[in-house]
Amino acid sequence: MAQTKYVITISRQFASMGRSIAQELARQLGVEFYDRDIVEAAASRMGLPVSTISDNEESAGNLYYKRIYPLGTGFKSMQDEIFMVQRNIIRDLAARDSCIIVGRCADAVLSDYDNLLNVHVFAPYEDRFRNCVERLEMDEKTARRMIDKVDRSREAYHKEYGGGDAYVNCHFMVNSSVFGIEGSATLLAGIARQKFHL
Numbered sequence: 793m794a795q796t797k798y799v800i801t802i803s804r805q806f807a808s809m810g811r812s813i814a815q816e817l818a819r820q821l822g823v824e825f826y827d828r829d830i831v832e833a834a835a836s837r838m839g840l841p842v843s844t845i846s847d848n849e850e851s852a853g854n855l856y857y858k859r860i861y862p863l864g865t866g867f868k869s870m871q872d873e874i875f876m877v878q879r880n881i882i883r884d885l886a887a888r889d890s891c892i893i894v895g896r897c898a899d900a901v902l903s904d905y906d907n908l909l910n911v912h913v914f915a916p917y918e919d920r921f922r923n924c925v926e927r928l929e930m931d932e933k934t935a936r937r938m939i940d941k942v943d944r945s946r947e948a949y950h951k952e953y954g955g956g957d958a959y960v961n962c963h964f965m966v967n968s969s970v971f972g973i974e975g976s977a978t979l980l981a982g983i984a985r986q987k988f989h990l
Contacts, residue, residue: 798907798988799886800980801898803950803958806942807920807928807935809968809976810913811894816977818892821984826885827894834877848874875953895946897954899961909987911966911980912959919969 804810818825899910924935
């Protein structure tokens with residue numbers, strides 16, 4: 793009997809360790825994990841540097857990125873085009889095999905997908921601040937600035953392209969400060985096994 797093909801999407805607050813949880817979850821379930829790979833694939837398809845994709849992909853609400861892109865693209869901005877390319881890549885990955893996809897409004901992009909589990913990872917501010925300083929080795933001023941900046945960018949991006957807040961399509965939310973990276977991944981692996989009959 794063929795195993796069910798499924799996709800788990802993970803949205804996350806900055807420094808909630810959502811990416812690390814996704815990696816550990818992928819290891820526990822024995823499936824592929826995609827995050828920066830999507831940026832690299834988009835850059836390759838568009839013939840642009842990876843840095844250009846990174847700078848544009850989470851800048852919704854920034855008027856600078858609302859400028860008109862070269863005529864004839866059919867998109868109102870470079871950001872719109874990048875989103876559409878990443879959308880196609882995400883759908884291609886989901887069609888290929890079971891996987892875990894981090895960010896990039898994958899929850900909304902795959903809303904019509906049959907076997908989907910949308911997870912949102914969060915943590916209290918002070919725990920995320922501690923992760924920035926201790927795990928990501930930022931100074932305190934940079935840590936506070938990055939939490940504010942990245943959270944606002946991700947929220948604006950999801951409102952622009954995902955139809956609302958990052959948890960609007962969420963099936964399950966996990967506080968990573970309670971369960972830790974491995975514990976959160978183990979908890980989610982159990983939910984996935986139950987939901988997808990693995």
